Amino acid sequence: MTESSLSQTQKGVSLEVIAKDAAVALIIKASGLVLIYVMQIFLARWMGRTEYGIYEYVVAWSLFLAIPAGLGLPRTSMRLISEYRVKQDWGSLRGILRGSWLLTMVVSTLLCLGVAGIILLLNHYHSFVYATPMLIAMGLIPLQALVQLQLETTRAMNDIALAYAPYQVIWPVLVLCGGLIILQKNHSLTSLPMIEVATVMLLVVVVSQSWLLREKVDREIEPASPVYDYRTWIGISVILLIQRTFLTILDETDIIMVGSLIGPAAAGMYNAAAKTALWVSFVLEIMVMVAGPAFVTLYTQGDMEGLQKVVSRVTIWIFWPSAVIGVCLLAFTQPVLSIFGRDFMAASLSLKVLILGRLVDSLCGTVACLMVMTGNQNKSLPVFGCSALINLVLNAIAIPRFGMLGAAMTTTFTLVI
Secondary structure: OOHHHHOHHHHOOOHHHHHHHHHHHHHHHHHHHHHHHHHHHHHHHHHHHHHHHHHHHHHHHHHHHHHHHHOOHHHHHHHHHHHHHHHOOHHHHHHHHHHHHHHHHHHHHHHHHHHHHHHHHHHHHOOOOOHHHHHHHHHHHHHHHHHHHHHHHHHHOOOHHHHHHHHHHHHHHHHHHHHHHHHHHHOOOOHHHHHHHHHHHHHHHHHHHHHHHHHHHHHHOOOOOOOOOHHHHHHHHHHHHHHHHHHHHHHHHHHHHHHHHOOHHHHHHHHHHHHHHHHHHHHHHHHHHHHHHHHHHHHHOOOHHHHHHHHHHHHHHHHHHHHHHHHHHHHOHHHHHHOOOHHHHHHHHHHHHHHHHHHHHHHOOOHHHHHHHOOOHHHHHHHHHHHHHHHHHHHHHHHHHHOHHHHHHHHHHHHHO
């Protein structure tokens, strides 16, 4: 990162610094999204829509279960580390770095054991196609939880490259290479070996990122005895955990319920549409990951005028690019989906509906991030809770009746409200 970025806590926050960091974030995020999208295209072509659907269904579950496994500590760590840096409270900073990692490991391991037991019990009484893949994917849960914790921690340390490159750039490349090797060796590719490849490669990423983060902390933070304020951390993280669970329901439940109620083939097609629609949120994600620590810094310093100026400018930076991306995707839904395979063009209408939802979501700007970073997360909780409940109920009604389109309409409706 730039020197101006590293000295942010001493000099305040400027739009120039945010713009420079946004440029770095743009390169990393764009590379990551392209690589992930390319990986999904090749996996869909190599595996076919059914095996690809099983793989994505299991990955969606691992992402969902990683939220309770993380206890809400990723966002808590990002907020508190930024705050501790402003106050130069090095003992508390080192304490939350170590304590949050240990808590995540313990809770995620216990959760894996519990979920594995439930799957075995359910499969004993009623055999289902996802049982074996989900058992193999148990290792993804703690790894997904840890990578999210390390991402937010490194982001708070103002190192965008180290925060996002391992998970969003390096991991997709490793998974794609692993899948290609298996395909060349076996002349076919199914969901089970791909889940194993994804797990092993994510382990490599987590260990490598953890080591680099530790080196960065020792290099930039003054030595101090760790202060473990678990009560404060948990008090903040519980609300953020509930909020994050609601957000994950909005992001992942449609894929999970399509796979559960219709089947893996439909899950594969719908996942292609859902991941394509995420391109509309591309700029929003970049600005949130860059501006989040800046919000904390300005709020902690009491610079409300500067905070308002940054929020207004960031909202403008989000608006126009998101609108352009949305319009372009709406015009070329079928050609884009055909890249995954001709069968995936059946999700064209679902993609159009999802694009509209993502466009409205992006235009709302950084409100949710701003509330969390300024300690007002409790006020947003009822909104996310109602949206998540509506999402679950409407998906249960709409998917059996309208199929993939029902899931898309439900997701768009809940994003709008």
